Amino acid sequence: EIKNIDDYNPNHGFDYDIIVIGGGSGGLSASKEAQKLGFRVAVLDFVKPSPQGSTWGLGGTCVNVGCIPKKLMHHAALLGEHAHHATEFGWKNDGNIVHDWETLKDNVQDHIKGLNFGYKVQLRDEGVTYINKLGKFIGPNQLEVVDKKGRTDVISAARFIIAVGGRPVLPDCPGGEHAITSDDLFMLKKSPGKTCVIGAGYVALECAGFITNLKQGDVTVLVRSKPLRGFDRDIVDKVVDTMKSQGTNLIIGVTPTNIEKITNGDKDQFKVTYSNGESDIFDTVLCATGRKADTDKLNLESLGIEMNNKNGKIIATNEQTNVPHIYAIGDVVDNTPELTPVAIMAGKLLAKRLSSNLNKDNVTTTINAHDYMNYNTIATTVFTPLELGTVGLTEEQAIEKYGEENIEVYLSHFTPLEHTLLHLDENNCIAKIIVTKADNNVIGMHIASPNAGEIIQGYSVAMRKGLNYNDLQNTVGIHPTVTEELVTLTITKSSGKDANKSGC
Amino acid sequence: MTEIVYVKNKDEFKEKVLEKSKTSPVILDFYADWCPPCRKLGETLTEKVKSSNGWTVVKVNVDDEDVGEIAEDHEVQGIPAVFYYEGGEKKDNFVGFNAAKLDEFINKAASAGK
Numbered sequence: 049e050i051k052n053i054d055d056y057n058p059n060h061g062f063d064y065d066i067i068v069i070g071g072g073s074g075g076l077s078a079s080k081e082a083q084k085l086g087f088r089v090a091v092l093d094f095v096k097p098s099p100q101g102s103t104w105g106l107g108g109t110c111v112n113v114g115c116i117p118k119k120l121m122h123h124a125a126l127l128g129e130h131a132h133h134a135t136e137f138g139w140k141n142d143g144n145i146v147h148d149w150e151t152l153k154d155n156v157q158d159h160i161k162g163l164n165f166g167y168k169v170q171l172r173d174e175g176v177t178y179i180n181k182l183g184k185f186i187g188p189n190q191l192e193v194v195d196k197k198g199r200t201d202v203i204s205a206a207r208f209i210i211a212v213g214g215r216p217v218l219p220d221c222p223g224g225e226h227a228i229t230s231d232d233l234f235m236l237k238k239s240p241g242k243t244c245v246i247g248a249g250y251v252a253l254e255c256a257g258f259i260t261n262l263k264q265g266d267v268t269v270l271v272r273s274k275p276l277r278g279f280d281r282d283i284v285d286k287v288v289d290t291m292k293s294q295g296t297n298l299i300i301g302v303t304p305t306n307i308e309k310i311t312n313g314d315k316d317q318f319k320v321t322y323s324n325g326e327s328d329i330f331d332t333v334l335c336a337t338g339r340k341a342d343t344d345k346l347n348l349e350s351l352g353i354e355m356n357n358k359n360g361k362i363i364a365t366n367e368q369t370n371v372p373h374i375y376a377i378g379d380v381v382d383n384t385p386e387l388t389p390v391a392i393m394a395g396k397l398l399a400k401r402l403s404s405n406l407n408k409d410n411v412t413t414t415i416n417a418h419d420y421m422n423y424n425t426i427a428t429t430v431f432t433p434l435e436l437g438t439v440g441l442t443e444e445q446a447i448e449k450y451g452e453e454n455i456e457v458y459l460s461h462f463t464p465l466e467h468t469l470l471h472l473d474e475n476n477c478i479a480k481i482i483v484t485k486a487d488n489n490v491i492g493m494h495i496a497s498p499n500a501g502e503i504i505q506g507y508s509v510a511m512r513k514g515l516n517y518n519d520l521q522n523t524v525g526i527h528p529t530v531t532e533e534l535v536t537l538t539i540t541k542s543s544g545k546d547a548n549k550s551g552c
Numbered sequence: 553m554t555e556i557v558y559v560k561n562k563d564e565f566k567e568k569v570l571e572k573s574k575t576s577p578v579i580l581d582f583y584a585d586w587c588p589p590c591r592k593l594g595e596t597l598t599e600k601v602k603s604s605n606g607w608t609v610v611k612v613n614v615d616d617e618d619v620g621e622i623a624e625d626h627e628v629q630g631i632p633a634v635f636y637y638e639g640g641e642k643k644d645n646f647v648g649f650n651a652a653k654l655d656e657f658i659n660k661a662a663s664a665g666k
Contacts, residue, residue, distance in 0.1 A: 161586035165614065169629050 053401065054372035060206040062189055064090045066402070067205035069183055069191075069346070072108015074378030074391030075211035076167060081399035083176045090203065091171060092193065094182040098231035099218065105164030106171075106178065109213050109379070110388040112160055117234035118254055120156050122431040125261035129433070136469045147262045149239035157235055179203070184347040188371070206373060207402065210362060211395065212346065213379040214339035214386070219246055223307030226318050227335035230255065241265040241331030244320045246304055248275040250430045252336035253291065257433040260296045265331060268297045270304060270322060272337075276430065279494075280442035282459070286478045286496040290434035293473055299324075307333055341380045356382040366420055367398045375402075384423055394421040427508035429501035434476070437504030439511055440492035446482045455491070456483050458517075458537035462549040464498060465528045475548050479533040481517065488517040493534060503531045554604040556597065558611050561618040569610050573637035576606040577661040580642075582623060582633040584614050589649035590632040596651075600658050607661035636660065 058065075068079040071093025083089045095112075097103045104112035124147075131145045171178045181193035186202070194200045216229035230251055233240065242265035245256040253275060260267045269275075275298065276284045288298065299322065306321040310329065321327040341360035348355065354363040354370045361382035367375050375398060378391035401419055427439035446455045461475040482492035493507050510519070525532030539547045559565045569578050581597060583590035594611070601609045612619050614631060626635060626642075636644040636657050646653040 158586040158588065161584065161615075165584060165631075172624065173629070 053368065054207065056206060056373070056402070062204040062206050064088050064177070064203070064205040066090075066207045066209060067092060067183075067191065067203065068209045068211055070108065070211035070213060070378070070380075071106050071167070071178070072211060072213050072378065072391070073110045073388040074213075074395040075108065075209070076106075076171070076395075077392040078209050078211065078377060078395030078399050079176045080170070080174050081396045082402065083174050085399060085403035087399075087403065089175075090177040090179055090205070092179050092181060092183045092191070094180055094196075096182070096215075098215075098229065099225060100228055100232045102232045102235055104235075105161065106167045106180075107160075107164055111163050111167075113231050113234055115388055116160060116163070117156050118230075118258075119431060120159070121152065121234065121258045121262070122254065122433075124152050125258035125433065128261055128263065133470050136471075147264070149236075149262070149264060152262070153235065153237075182345070184345055185351055186347070188351060188373075208374045209367075209395070209398065210343075210346070210348075210369075210374065210376040210380055211378045211391070212342045214341045214360075216251075216335065217338050217340050219304055219307065219333075219335050219337065221304050221306055223309070223318075224335070226307045226309050227333040229335050233334060236332075239264045240334070242329075243267050243332045243334055244304075244318070244328070244330040245269045245334045245336060247336035247338070248272065248277070248298075249336065249338065250276060250432075252334075253287070253432050254430065255334060255336060256296050257291055257294075257431075260291070260294055261433055266295070266297065268299060268328060268330075270302050270320075271298055271300045272303050273301070275300075276436070278442075279430070279436065279438060280480065280492070281444065282480060283436055283438070283478055283494045283496045286461075286476060287430070287432050287434050287436050289473070290476055290496075291432065293476075294433060299326075302326075304333075339379070339386070343380060366401075367394055385426055385428070387426065387428060390421075390423070390426060397421050422512075425508060425512050427504045429504060431501065434496050435498065435500035436494070436496050437500030438492075438494045439504055439508040440490070441482060442492060442494070443480070443482055446491055450484055450491075454485050456485050456488075456517075457481075457541040458483070459539060459541055459547040460533050460537050460549060461547050462530075462533055464530050466498070477530065479537060481520070481534065481537050483517045490515040490517055490520070495530075495534065497530045497533075499530065503534070507534065554601050554608060556594075556601060556609050556611055558613070559619070559622075560616055562622060565610075565612075565619075565622050568608075569637055570640050572608060574640045576608065577664050578637040579607065579609045579657050579661060580626075580635040580637055581609065581611045582614055582626065582628045582631050583611055584631055587631050593632045593634070593649050593654065596654060604665075605662055606665040607658075638664065 065087040066082050066089045068075045068091045071091045079089045079091045093106050095103050181195045183191040183193045186192045190202055190204045192202055216231055218224045219227055240259055243259050245252050248271040256267045256269045275288050302322040302324050304320050305323050308319040310317045310319055317329050318333045319329050343360045351371055362376040362380050364376045364381050367377050369376055377394045379386045425440055430436040443457055458481040460479045462477050463475050477497040480494045483490050520535045523535045525535045539545050557568050559568050569580055572578055597609050614623050630647045633647050635642045
């Protein structure tokens with residue numbers, strides 16, 4: 049049956065077939081795929097400097113101020129930990145291992161700039177036009193674009209893919225403008241020093257974690273309600289326990305009420321007052337309370353595009369907005385996971401669907417179910433010092449969906465072999481599997497341990513194919529590893545037995 | 553003492569590479585500040601060009617605003633990307649910090665001046 053997604057006419061007469069607004073994970077993926085499939089594509093990418101003045105090149109949040117620098121700094125911090133632990137394994141050092149922030153920052157930034165260059169070359173090789181300008185809609189098919197010198201131009205397209213992502217929000221208390229965000233942290237010229245982190249989501253805790261372990265200064269985290277809301281509580285507890293034992297100070301149930309700049313000789317410091325009346329002085333205040341979709345200046349309202357007014361995000365079904373020729377992918381889309389691989393896959397699949405009615409004989413092929421993005425059962429990892437890997441439902445979500453009596457929770461508190469020579473807290477790691485009692489199908493898997501990110505990926509492949517608890521039990525584990533915990537879990541919460549490991 | 557020449561746009565490229573190489577060889581180096589092998593290559597070139605007998609080194613920073621077309625014409629994908637210009641034409645090139653190839657270029661340039 050012939051089905052046009054949006055009445056696309058190849059002889060539209062506009063400058064481009066598709067303009068992608070935003071050159072991040074989603075935008076670059078969609079534009080390269082679309083160009084490969086025969087469309088004439090342009091990518092608009094322009095970074096508005098952060099309030100502190102930070103700016104960056106092509107590639108979006110992940111490459112410049114997200115996943116990439118975050119993971120490198122997380123790794124830098126782990127290397128410090130390993131260096132300290134090495135004495136128990138026979139390495140002789142005087143225990144005086146010092147970290148230089150500038151070296152780390154410079155090397156991370158060099159790598160990022162290499163990636164910016166690589167993307168420019170890639171787009172050029174694929175034939176995608178890269179336009180380093182800021183765009184806004186002035187008509188259903190027209191964008192007014194302005195470059196950094198203020199010169200304007202108008203470009204047009206038959207279709208648009210909005211992939212502008214989001215930017216961090218600043219604190220709304222007085223003095224909020226003194227805070228830096230993740231937009232600034234990874235290119236900070238000097239060490240962050242003694243840091244106040246506002247927020248308790250994954251960005252806040254990942255940053256608090258590596259700043260602590262890079263020994264840059266004391267870190268205090270202001271947690272409004274609870275850490276890592278939305279993640280499984282038992283798993284989060286282990287992550288937070290480790291952070292505390294490493295010296296991160298978490299204050300639960302407070303928000304900042306005032307941030308005051310104090311000039312102390314030649315350096316600026318900030319006095320942060322909390323809602324419980326206490327206060328402290330810091331070298332850096334890092335706000336990581338959340339992100340807002342970057343749709344303010346796009347002028348989407350003029351086209352009548354449906355948005356979620358609370359977060360500025362675009363409402364889309366199968367990545368199509370209520371205006372048929374305008375699509376959206378990535379963090380800007382409401383109610384989808386804010387993850388790079390999600391944006392990349394959604395972008396690729398969308399480009400494929402858009403080309404499915406680009407056929408010489410003008411006949412549209414049917415689109416199959418797997419050609420649509422499946423936002424379920426997506427594994428993700430929080431790169432706190434003790435990593436948190438998760439796929440599927442948390443215990444709280446499982447109880448809400450099925451009822452406590454209809455699920456079974458398997459649990460183990462354990463110590464990785466590599467930690468046994470160190471004087472760390474016993475059983476500081478945890479693994480959990482949640483199944484529906486009726487059929488023993490696995491609906492959630494979670495782990496807090498070293499390398500959780502590497503561990504959890506394979507299990508998400510299995511879960512998407514319909515993993516059963518018996519499949520796990522029938523799998524021979526690899527010994528000695530951490531991941532084998534997930535195929536040897538036998539103790540249930542409901543049995544009341546002690547889930548702590550002791551001995552081999 | 554000869555110093556490194558920096559080219560910032562197509563006009564300068566025409567003058568300092570295409571025209572200049574008609575009289576003496578030019579070693580053209582596409583580089584970037586964030587590229588460690590580029591730094592190494594740059595250090596070697598700076599040293600060697602001091603005792604040049606006429607040949608010159610021209611460097612183009614791929615992040616500069618107006619050099620995009622020059623880089624595209626040379627199909628620059630990886631850096632450092634080094635080209636040997638003689639008689640107004642590119643005769644040879646290599647990518648990456650290739651010490652052997654760099655020596656070859658420098659020797660060729662030096663002997664052309666004799």
